[in-house]
Structure formats: C-alpha cells, structure tokens
Amino acid sequence: MSSDIGYILFVMGVSGSGKSTIGKLLAEALDYPFFDGDDFHPESNIKKMSAGDPLTDEDRHGWLLALNELAKKQLGTGAVIACSALKESYRNLLQKDIDNNVHYIYLKxxxxxxxxRLKQRKGHFMPMELLQSQFDLMSPPKDAIEIDINQSPDKMVRFILNALDRLKEN
Incomplete structure (x- = not known):
C-alpha cells in the first residue's frame, strides 16, 4: 500500500469493539503509525464521559477536526487511527479534504x-453505562470494510488486509 500518498484507515465502532487492539495490529502489519483517537479528546470531554454523561455533537466537533488535521499530516506515510466515528456527519468531518485517501474499518x-467486553476492561475513562448511547448514535457506514468482532484479532487483521488489497486492485 505504499505510494506518494498514504491511506488513512479509521478503525471505527462503539467503545469496547476493539478499535485500539485491531488498530495497533493493523498499523504494525502495514508499517503505518497508529494513533488512538481517545488521546486527542480535550480534558472537558474526558471529564464529561467519566462522569457518565454522553458527548454531544458540539462536544465532538473540535475533537473530530483535530483528528482530521492529524490525518492530513499523515498522508505522506499513511496512518491507522482508532476513532468511534459513530455518525456519517462525524465521518464527513474526519475525511474533510482527504476523502479519496480514507478507508473505514467498522468493527461490528x-x-x-x-x-x-466492557465489563472485563479496566482503567478506561468510558463507563459501560454510556454504551447504549453509542449504539443509539451508530449509523453504520455504507462503504466500510465491515468485520464481526467475534473472531481472533489475528484473523480480523488478515481479513482487513485482504479487503484492503481488493480495494487497491479496483
């Protein structure tokens, strides 16, 4: 997948779907840098979620624009970015001005x-009580590489790599 312009791969899904795990493995397989979108949330968003309050579109706006800027800076090398990308309007912000270089991997x-999975997870700011709000917002993308989370991470990454190879051929 190397060229003058790299692909930006957004690994998306609700909290607990495995975005960070799969994103890191995928980035390693592609020799791309990996970025966890959670690391780019402003402190106010983290405090709000930690308190059990779901984020609004307004809360997410600046965060999504920051991830879009990050993606633009990574076009030379490509990147894997883990981000919930729950709604089409969020994905539109994420891919602003780089549409042709973006692919979404939807962990379903x-x-x-x-x-x-969330009940097993320790040390994350996102409480499991907010999961329903994420499912309520989720609008699955029409053109993503969609993969069921109920298989091994290695199998999931192989599936994604094969799907990306098929996209490259088209």
Whole structure:
C-alpha cells in the first residue's frame, strides 16, 4: 500500500469493539503509525464521559477536526487511527479534504458482546453505562470494510488486509 500518498484507515465502532487492539495490529502489519483517537479528546470531554454523561455533537466537533488535521499530516506515510466515528456527519468531518485517501474499518458487534467486553476492561475513562448511547448514535457506514468482532484479532487483521488489497486492485 505504499505510494506518494498514504491511506488513512479509521478503525471505527462503539467503545469496547476493539478499535485500539485491531488498530495497533493493523498499523504494525502495514508499517503505518497508529494513533488512538481517545488521546486527542480535550480534558472537558474526558471529564464529561467519566462522569457518565454522553458527548454531544458540539462536544465532538473540535475533537473530530483535530483528528482530521492529524490525518492530513499523515498522508505522506499513511496512518491507522482508532476513532468511534459513530455518525456519517462525524465521518464527513474526519475525511474533510482527504476523502479519496480514507478507508473505514467498522468493527461490528452486538450490544451484549460489547457490554461483556466492557465489563472485563479496566482503567478506561468510558463507563459501560454510556454504551447504549453509542449504539443509539451508530449509523453504520455504507462503504466500510465491515468485520464481526467475534473472531481472533489475528484473523480480523488478515481479513482487513485482504479487503484492503481488493480495494487497491479496483
């Protein structure tokens, strides 16, 4: 996948779907840098989520624009960015001015499967009580590489790499 302009791969899904795990493995396989979108949230967003309050579109706006700027800076090398990207309007901000270089990898799972994962997770600011609000907002992308989360991370990454190879051929 190397060229003068790299692909920006947004690994997306609700909290607990495995975005960071799969994103890191995918970045390693592609020799791309990995960025966790959570690291770019302003402190006010983290405090709000930690208190159990879901973010509004207004809360997310600046964060999404910051991730778009990050993506633009990574076009020379490509990058994998983990980001929930729940709504089409959010994805429009993420890919602003770089549409042709962006691919989404949608990690899809049931509410029950992801709730189980969140109950196992320690040390994350996103409380499991906000999971339903993320499912309520989720508008699955029409043109993403969609993958079921109920398989091994290695198998998921192989599937994604094969799908990216097929996209490259078209």
């Amino acid at each position: 799972g049931s509410f029950e499967d992801i709730l189980y």
